[in-house]
Amino acid sequence: MQTVYAKGIYQTPQAFLEENFNGHTFTQKTIWLNKENKQAISGILQHQPQFIRVKYWSLGTKSAWILDEIGKEKAITVGIIIDQLSIQKLKVLTFRESRGWEVKHDFFTHQFSGLKLNDQQQLSETVNGISGATLSVRALKKMARVALYLNNHRGQ
């Protein structure tokens, strides 16, 4: 886990977790990808996932997810807090692409708050994009869907 700030890092995952769990002790858990999960996540990402398990943190009804996805060339890291079935907060932790930086701003990420997955495994509301940042927007939407999907399956 990143602990030091480097270029393009806006918050470390550790700081993100501490901020969002208000200093409470949270439990780290792991969800393994079975065949069904892997297939569903490949469908969301439009490519095979690069991981075979995902670590997440939970406290009560809340869970926190730290995910990576490539926008155009570089991995974008987001932290996502889910309360029960919907996103409470999505924050860009690392962004190193040379274009599409608008996605790191609150005016964009605020749109994810309150979103769930519908029956088609899509986000329950439209997230308005940013022209010129198509690939970064796409990466963030994919990560939001993966986190919600895994959250829905973590009890199984």
Added chain:
Amino acid sequence: MFHTSFKKILFFSLTGLLVSTPSVALTLEELAKRLDKLEQQNTFLLQENKNLKEMVGLTNEKAETAIAASEALADSTHGIQKLANWADKTTLGGYGELHYNNLSGKGAAADKDQVDFHRFVLFFGHEFTDSIRFFSELELEHSLSGDGKNGEVELEQAYIDFDLNDQHTARAGLFLLPVGIINETHEPPTFYGTERNPIEKNIIPATWWAAGTGLHGELGAGFSYAAYIHSGLSVDSGFNIRSGRQKVSKAEANDLAATARLKYTGVAGLELSVSAQHQEDMGQGLVPGLESGHLIETHAIWSTGPFTLKALYAAWDINGSAIEAVGADKQRGFYLEPSYRVSEKFGVFARFNQWDNKAGSNSGAAANSEKEQWDIGINYWPHEDVVIKADYQYQSNDDNNEQNGLNIGLGYQF
């Protein structure tokens, strides 16, 4: 009598059987032996259980280590381009588009019935350090280049960005000018219509690149900027802006140009942008009666839910007696493009374009120079990076020379 004798016989037989059964005859010594044996077995099982638990623990540790290693390996070998350390810093991408046009000519306009691999583009980028990056775009247009061939091989971008801090970056080299919507972002899956819109072809001569240097970055509150000094156009006595692009090929550089853009993207779904360019001599001192010129371009993009509306206006104002004489001193156009994303895979659009490359006069050759074109069509994305397009174009030009018909395209990006 018979019954009594039978009962006696049965009694003695059963008693004899029971007495002769060994289990009943177990001695205490034998019982102790059996208990000892059971105790031994129990100790053995306990030990075996302990060993197994230890082995499971060890296996878990090994699995954890193996997973961590495999994840590290997956991270380090993500994509072919990351197989080596050098390659880790180098990126490869590209896009392409194949067009089929079936247009019938009206007036003096010719029919157009052709298949063309319009653009095949490869991107190469390299990151020297965290703050110094190279990016390039190499394009083959119309599939075949050479003497007498239709196509061209073009180096459209080759620049180096130097990050000054988190907000500002200096750029030098050969780059796309920050004007319009498609000049900098023109991968086929990102726009509607097989062919690019006529305003950004005939007024903004996209794809428009130049050699130069300048700055780009963020200003905060949703504002960003780009400002460059660069090689200018070299418009000839035909006063066609598009033909004035020198493509940085031994370009005349007597007169440089300056371009600046201010863009606002501070609300999700909204983009507002204004660009301006000035060039002191549009003909590089080679064309009598052609002097300074400037371009103003502004556009808005508004997306809400499945709806998107794009509107763009661009206008040239050029000085010089010769260019004023033919009305080409003012060249301008606009388009409006509403679109609706029916689903993840389907979208429909309509576009109204109006432009005039001789808007400065209403007489002579400039009398009937205004052109209009309607486009209506669909995009189908079988994958988010692959698009199939079909659209119908209908022109209504003042000179009655029109090309109407169907365009079909296939595009991709990676």
